[in-house]
Amino acid sequence: MKNRALVALFVALVLALPALAQTSSTSQDQTTASQPVQSMSSTSDQNAQTSATGKPLQPPAREGFWGRVNPFARKKYVQRQTQPIRDRLNELDELTASNSKMIKDVDSRAQQGIQLASAKANEADQHAIDAGNKAQMAQQTATQANTRLTTVEQVVGNIDQYKPTNQTEIRFRPGQAVLSKNAKAALDDLATPLKNQRGYIIEVQGFSSGRGQTAIATSQKMADSVVRYLVLNHDIPVYRIYVVGMGNAPVQATNATEEQGKTPKRTSGGRVEVSLLKNDLEQLASTTATAPQR
Numbered sequence: 474m475k476n477r478a479l480v481a482l483f484v485a486l487v488l489a490l491p492a493l494a495q496t497s498s499t500s501q502d503q504t505t506a507s508q509p510v511q512s513m514s515s516t517s518d519q520n521a522q523t524s525a526t527g528k529p530l531q532p533p534a535r536e537g538f539w540g541r542v543n544p545f546a547r548k549k550y551v552q553r554q555t556q557p558i559r560d561r562l563n564e565l566d567e568l569t570a571s572n573s574k575m576i577k578d579v580d581s582r583a584q585q586g587i588q589l590a591s592a593k594a595n596e597a598d599q600h601a602i603d604a605g606n607k608a609q610m611a612q613q614t615a616t617q618a619n620t621r622l623t624t625v626e627q628v629v630g631n632i633d634q635y636k637p638t639n640q641t642e643i644r645f646r647p648g649q650a651v652l653s654k655n656a657k658a659a660l661d662d663l664a665t666p667l668k669n670q671r672g673y674i675i676e677v678q679g680f681s682s683g684r685g686q687t688a689i690a691t692s693q694k695m696a697d698s699v700v701r702y703l704v705l706n707h708d709i710p711v712y713r714i715y716v717v718g719m720g721n722a723p724v725q726a727t728n729a730t731e732e733q734g735k736t737p738k739r740t741s742g743g744r745v746e747v748s749l750l751k752n753d754l755e756q757l758a759s760t761t762a763t764a765p766q767r
Contacts, residue, residue, distance in 0.1 A: 627753065635674060635750035639663055643699055645743035647682065650694040652702055660699065663749060664707035675709065676748040679718045686720075691743065693718030699745050 641663050643656040652660075667673060679696030681688045696716050703709040 635752050637748055638751050639749040641747045643695075643745040643747060645695050645745070647743060648691070649743070650691070650698045652698055656699075657702065660702055660747070661707075663747060664703055664709055667707070667709065667749075672753065673713065673749060673751045675703065675714045676746075676750060677714060677716045678746045678748075679716075679743075680722065680746070681718075681720060681743045683721055689718050689720035691718075692720050692745075695743050695745050699747060 641659045643652070643659060645651075645653075645656075677696045677699050679692030679694075679699075681691035681695065683691065693716075696718055700711075700714050700716050703714065704711055
């Protein structure tokens, strides 16, 4: 009889446990529901701030008494419990991939900007080098122009200053005005280099023995024969030749004569002095011909 009573008591206790668990769960749900709404919102905001994606993790599903008490968790139960974690990991992977893509895009744009800035800097350097070269060329041109201007000023200032460069003496037999072979050769040596030149004059002075107008006329004939040969055989312009018959005028004194204090001697026989005089126009022409063309 006592055994039956114990068995009945055990059965009643076993049947009462589910009701007790249900009552405990219901009271817990009511306690949770009775908490202030502000506390729930603050908790959700805090979880949202601490989460990576701004979405709070869902609370674990309620399994009742047996789901909490059962020491052997079922597979579906484990999956349900770990699903929010897997979802959150997936969200984190997507967020990481998105951030990586954004970082790569920013880096690509930064590299493009750096390359563009470098290209602009190189172009600016090249322009600066070109400008420097042009400035140097302009300085050289200005220097050359200044040099040529100085040369031209000197030439213009000395345009009427002729300097003797060559002198030849032509001898004639007494009473004759015909050029000998040696005289022609001497005139050829003097006149041949003058072809296509400018800035020169030829001074021809005739001297003859005798006195008065007769000597002057003879010296003029000898000088005219020299001029005629230069014009006909070497195409020397007539306006470049100055002719004068000196007759039996005294010969210009040399330095030795002046030192000795002697009187200049008069001419004996016939002769013609041919002097070549030049100014700086020939130098200016050669400078212009050799100046670099730009």
